Amino acid sequence: MVALTSVTSSGMTLDDLTRVLLIGSVVLLVAVAAVRLSVASGMPSLLIYLGIGLALGNAGAGIEFSDASTTRVLGYAALVLILAEGGLTTKWSNIRRSVAPAALLSTVGVVVSVLVVAAVAHTLLDLSWTISLLLGAVLASTDAAAVFAVLRNVPIPRRLSGMLEAEAGFNDAPVVLLVVALSAQGLPGAEPRPWWELLGAVLAELAGGAVVGLAVGYLGGVALRRVAGGSSALFSIGVVTLTVLAYAAGAAVHVSGFLATYLAALVLGNMGLPNRTSFQSFATALGWIAQIGLFVLLGLLADPLRLDEQLGNAVVIGLVLLVLARPLSVLASTVWFRMPWRDMAFLSWAGLRGAVPVVLATVPLVAGTPNTGWMFDLVFVLVVVFTIVQAPPLPWVARRLGLTEPVHSIDVALESTPLVEIGADVLTVNVGDESRLHGVAIFELRLPKGAMVTLVVRGGESFVPEQHTTVRHGDQLLVVTPSSARQATEQRIRALSREGRLAGWGNSASERARRLGGNPRRLT
Known part of the structure; x- marks a missing residue:
């Protein structure tokens, strides 16, 4: 049986350090690789990490730890x-x-x-x-x-x-x-x-x-x-x-x-x-x-x-x-x-x-x-x-329960560009199967001033869109927006996803709801 030696122990040697680093490195590498299994199975990775600990314990590899x-x-x-x-x-x-x-x-x-x-x-x-x-x-x-x-x-x-x-x-x-x-x-x-x-x-x-x-x-x-x-x-x-x-x-x-x-x-x-x-x-x-x-x-x-x-x-x-x-x-x-x-x-x-x-x-x-x-x-x-x-x-x-959204946007962290200094944010927009963005042309998005769609990923291939490029279900859009307009850009994209190209016009659900003081979802 291999005893788990405390790092603070005065009896720790270089050989002990080597074993600790060896085991620790292997555990981290296995844990990193296990994330793919977690995503594929839909199971939180915590179970895999707990399993690694059990496998290393006294019933597995024989590391004794009870502190x-x-x-x-x-x-x-x-x-x-x-x-x-x-x-x-x-x-x-x-x-x-x-x-x-x-x-x-x-x-x-x-x-x-x-x-x-x-x-x-x-x-x-x-x-x-x-x-x-x-x-x-x-x-x-x-x-x-x-x-x-x-x-x-x-x-x-x-x-x-x-x-x-x-x-x-x-x-x-x-x-x-x-x-x-x-x-x-x-x-x-x-x-x-x-x-x-x-x-x-x-x-x-x-x-x-x-x-x-x-x-x-x-x-x-x-x-x-x-x-x-x-x-x-x-x-x-x-x-x-x-x-x-x-x-x-x-x-x-x-x-x-x-x-x-x-x-x-x-x-x-x-x-x-x-x-x-x-x-x-x-x-x-x-x-x-x-x-x-x-x-x-x-x-x-x-x-x-x-x-x-x-x-x-x-x-x-x-x-x-x-x-x-x-x-x-x-x-x-x-x-x-x-x-x-x-x-x-x-x-x-x-x-x-x-x-x-x-x-x-x-x-x-x-x-x-x-x-x-x-x-x-x-x-x-x-x-x-x-x-x-x-x-x-x-x-x-x-x-x-009907709680999934037809469009989903997340922030993109870019290390290579000082976005903070130029006051810009980058978003990815995933167009879901029920999104009414489908069929809307880029020029019809009417995003806030300074915001634009810079890249479209479709079927595993990416391309730079033109003004008449139409959005399709399953597309991923890369949107660059001024930081001051990020929230307005997200709101605009979500409105388009709910109501289509007429979002924001007088006959749209959101406009009728605003006039009536109601909930847009109740009017659609």
Whole structure:
């Protein structure tokens, strides 16, 4: 059996370093190659990375690893980088309208989910209320990365993608605070804290984390803009370092460092800093490394020989999450916004779990909370089983609910051209099978001033369009637009996709809706 030696151990030799680098390099290369398999199968790559960890563990290659404390520490470090990447690459314009319902999903929804899971666990698994609430808190956090990995080629409305993205960025913070507090409350001799006192402490830490994150993000961004040199690489290091500083500053003053990290990254990513493409690419690379390392580490910590002992309980609790807790949390959080039932149904099914619940399952182990040794195994099995159950049908669910859009536009990051300096953005537009852009000539698009279609990809071949070139289903259009007109360009393309070449004229649905004060979709 090969022992996994700690890097911090004084006994580490060059031979140990060679083995660590060899294993680490092979794991990363396999993980990179596994992304293709993930895309082809429609399964989030997290399952492949967990499988790599299991294959390397004591039931596979024989690497022994059982240190829950190290897993929690490294897991927190990975989550900081993952949250930083999420905030830096999120556009405020995409989530602005989703922030309010996402904030409720991350607070009210979390409470509802915790209470429902706790009630069932207390009844069916014969657990104490403290341990039942702890299990509910561990399982309350969702993972947007898993959802977007599955929906990579299924464009859903921004109101939904923005809500899932914002919810995943926000809900880690309150969930971590709840898990830590409940783990401490479950220790022998600990005095039970009233629910209102626990809730008040969580809200206070969240408010403090928000203040720290916004301050570090804005002030750090202003300072970095003034003092940083012309190197995009150094600037990228500075931006990511600020997000890590936000976590450290928040944790140092005993407020939510995770919320501080996400908000600082969100501010930095949306304040018009130079070299945006570079620091976003750097953060994305670090986020991938953090995810791969985290999932492999969690796979190493799991013991396949005892996972089957928790299969039955994991299925029961997972079903409670899927058909009861998640729908009720979505209903309680979004009913105030008159959200259509189709949106609520999709959000309920899309509540995938990822690395965060598995990491948080190590918290009571490290704290020494009695009667929690089984929790890591149950959560691990639940995440694996219900990712397999929920992920593959997710594109079908979106299409079945009529939530896919006929046209989809995404930003294109170009390293070779200083787009920030010339004030330009590049978009790709995928023309879906139901889009009414089909048959519209380039000159009929009437895009905002300065915006133009520079390239068309059709049937695997690309060409420069002329004014009378007509758009077809399945085309990919490369659109260059001034940054100031990007939003107007996207709105124009979406209107054309819904209404065809007459979009914007007096007899179009959007114009009739504007006059009547109604919803364009109700008039078509």
